Amino acid sequence: MTVRGDKADVRPGLPCTELSGFEPQLTAEERALQQAVHAFAAEVLRPAGRALDRMTAEEVIAPDSPFWEVHLVAAKSGLGDGPEAGDDVPPALLARMAAVAVEELGWGDAGLAVSLGVGGFPALMARRAGTPELADLCAGRLGCWIGTQPDRGSDGLSLYPQERHPSAPHGNKGNLTARVRGGDIVINGQSSAWVSNGPVAQVGLASIAADYGAGFYDEEGHPRGIEVIVPLDLPGVSRGKPLEKLGKRALPQGEIFFDDVKVPLRHALSTEDAYWRGHAATWSSAGVAMGQLMTGLARAAFETALAYTHERRQGGALLAEHQLVQYRLGRMGSQVEAMRAVSRRATEYTALSPARHPYYTAQSKSLCTDLAFQVADEAVQLMGGNGLTREYPAEKLFRDARAARIEDGENHLLTMKFGHLASLLHQDGRLGAARQRGDGRGDH
Ligand SMILES: Cc1cc2nc3c(=O)[nH]c(=O)nc-3n(C[C@H](O)[C@H](O)[C@H](O)COP(=O)(O)OP(=O)(O)OC[C@H]3O[C@@H](n4cnc5c(N)ncnc54)[C@H](O)[C@@H]3O)c2cc1C
Secondary structure, eight states: OEEETTEEEOOOOOOOOBTTBSOSOOOHHHHHHHHHHHHHIIIIIHHHHHHHHTSOHHHHTSTTSHHHHHHHHHHHHOTTTOOOTTSSOOHHHHHHHHHHHHHHHHHHOHHHHHHHHHHTHHHHHHHHTTOHHHHHHHTTSOEEEEOOBTTBSGGGGOOSGGGSOTTOSSOOOOSEEEEEETTEEEEEEEOOTTOBTTTTOSEEEEEEEEESSSOSBOTTSOBOEEEEEEETTSTTEEEOOOOOOSSOTTSOBOOEEEEEEEEEGGGEEEOTTHHHHHHHHHHHHHHHHHHHHHHHHHHHHHHHHHHHHTTOEETTEEGGGSHHHHHHHHHHHHHHHHHHHHHHHHHHHHHHOTTBOHHHHHHHHHHHHHHHHHHHHHHHHHTGGGGGSTTSTHHHHHHHHHHHTTTTSOHHHHHHHHHHHHHHHTTTSSTTHHHHHOOSSOBO
16 A cells, blocks of 8 residues: 555556456466467468458469468467477366467457468367377368358257257258268268368368268268368369358358268278267367457457547547446456456366367357457447448458357357257256266267
């Protein structure tokens, strides 16, 4: 307590904060990682993201596009990958460091952050599946995840047969399928136009329906599946045009076609009954990352609005000096803090729980992306007419946030799936009852 004259000054000083808000304390390692990824996000991702946003989808993937420079710098620095298991870091610390790093990437540019993340996804999932030879096959090749198809969007995310609409005779196998015969997997059909990195990826992790000789459906009418690593320079692979879209324009997306594409069975990461856990693991990882990177996007929108309210004067004062504006900033800031807390909890749970589950990470993804959209929308609103113009970054953040509410599972459906999981957990009248059962299709 300081004393001025005869009056005690009991006002508290400003609290201790980091780039990522009200951290109790980042370790020296975490802070060093945060600052390194932040510099990459500020100096490479953000300017490239703004430039790519104004290009056509064809220009984004042209040989002279800044898109390639981003991947080159990320590959050289290794920052796009973040820390990984096996780096001799305890799992809890690893989870926190990943959350800290991915938030910075999302702060830089959410579309490019997805491109970097999914670019290394086949290699990451091959490592996690304990198949180092497949991880080596993917190393140094730009990756993608092939999950959705023209006729199988939300339907591809159902883990339980009872989630099927009651009037459907069986599940939906979609338009891209595998036949497993002898030692080979033969793939036919096409992906949706939404495959991130689809127009340029060199290797894909495909999560698709499979026939092992007894048809595509199991006795409950649910499609059997396979997760398989597919080099995308094989005969029979072709691509559609890159997609023009509202947000995340720096992220190239497009269809991939497969005409009798043959890969050896050893390219499978999961088959038959093990498929469900493999598919769940893939989906959990993606859901966790979305919460982290959208926290970064929301923080960027908050900071943009905050800066503007300290420049713009209306009503005889800076916007930031008006109580109503302070209330609105307070709400945005608390939404960002809530996103960080929720996404870190999902990160830790997924890294440390003995039986993680993608319907839990689904709620983190849907909550964080809905909140990011609200924060970006309020950033536009706080900046008045300027918020709508391309001169300021808010409108791009708003468009990028909009895309994320559909990406990686549409938010209503994801929330419904969390509700389905909650109802399964409550079957015995209490949440803890399933702990002993451990019988779900979770990702153990
Ligand atoms: C930016 C972005 C990146 C993406 N990246 C990838 C990627 O890398 N790889 C990939 O494979 N896919 C990717 N996707 C695709 C994404 O996963 C799908 O768009 C998403 O799962 C929704 O599927 P859909 O678009 O077919 O919508 P649909 O499933 O057709 O849904 C349309 C609407 O119908 C509602 N609906 C659907 N089913 C039901 C139901 N049973 N009951 C009630 N309502 C229902 C939904 O809530 C939604 O509002 C990406 C999408 C975006 C936008």
